[in-house]
Amino acid sequence: MKKISANYYDSSKPMHPFWEEFHALIAYRELIFQFVARAIKTRYKRSLLGVVWTLLNPLLTMIVLTIVFSQLFKITIANFPVYVLSGQLVWIFFSNTTSSAMSEMLFSGELLKRIYVPKSIFAMAAVGTGLVNLLFSLIPLILIALLLGVKINFALLTWVLAIILISGFALGLGLLLSTATVYFADMLPVYNVVLTIWLYATPIIYPLEIVPQPWQGLFRFNPLYYYVELFRTPLLSGVVPGFDIWLPAIGFTLGMFILGALVFASKSSEYAYRM
């Protein structure tokens, strides 16, 4: 008798699809690495300015917004360029990761009809790619902060935890959206509209202070508000945010991850039929 191993497939085995997917992801870890490498390489391969372009976009937005708010609205905020740029980096990570989790899933339909791969690999690779790009863009952020005289201290180490939390949230939402996109082909444009609204509902490109006081309470319902705070406060103020920020952030991450993973796992065997 052959021993029962990773090479044993039983379509009716009584394992929860979540654990099945988890095991498969471990077996296919090399593929996650290859997908991330592919995304990074193809992005930068055909243009020398590739790396510069990725960073140029948030930098230009930072410059424009700084001029707009300081000259037109006469609002003075200490280190506003760093405020805008740090918020944008979190936003770019979040929006790129979640939308590419769906589009990769959608565009891999032909592949999924032909060979078996654990389907959550696309969302995992999207998060991995987002993380690599985020790490790249931390370099100009820290340089600009130093140039503008921001005092950087050990509070910055909590970034590691903050990045883990937002990655978990993005992964959960990415899985949820990938499930939806298999059923509804127009999910991608719908989500792009949602993203535009979400961007304006989060204090990223505008100062928190311009929002009228009674309205500011609404930010409590926006998960991204907490992740942006977790990322911004240690850099701008040099302090670790309080539990009033950490606890909701952890709660949103756990909730979204569990929801996304369970919905995805329960539907994943249907994808090859639908695509």
Next chain:
Amino acid sequence: MESSSVIHLENVSVSYRIPGEQLSGLKEFAIRWLQRRLQYREFLALKGINLDIQTEEIFGVVGRNGAGKSTLLKVMARVLKPSSGRVVVIGKTAPLLEIGAGFHPELTGRENIYLNGALLGYSRHQIETNLAEIISFAGTEEFIDAPIRTYSTGMVARLGFSIATSVRPDILLVDEVLSVGDIAFQEKCLARMNDFREQGTTIVLVSHAVERVRSFCERAIWLDDGEIAASGKAGDVVHQYLLTSA
């Protein structure tokens, strides 16, 4: 389940749910749903298939277009989960289903070997050990660092076959792939498959080319309209199939 079976299908049915009309997206779905006009049609691609394939067997599947041959292979390859019934597959499985799927045009041949190898579930170590052999078998040494988009169709197919068969699998699932490439490469593919069978790989071959099934396989089934119309010695099954379809 027989003790020497490596592929075991027990009352396996696959039903595709086809929408009455193609729904393009969320908006249309919402409209139809509100109007209670969502209609689906069931299409049974496989109907209660029972099958046991023994270890080291060379097994053929013949049948008309749309008889369910490819669906059967997909069920074995874990691509489709059966709608009902049970599938058990024991051993490392390599699917040769339309090779070349998963190549990225912008990446070089070498980069695509790593990517495609990972898609097939190989470890980095396995890919690196076999890299030289993969490139030389495909005969693409000169172009290996050029992007795949500059390759000819034949080169892509050769590289795909070469990667998919670089590690000897316990079970090889072959779907019509031998129709790609020139005669010389087809001979090479057949030679490699013969090597594998001598080393104990179980092979399932789906083909329109009944002559190939007759000469290569020991046992076969004839699949007709999602059901097994005949099974037994490859020669006999092919004979019956040809009688009715002639």
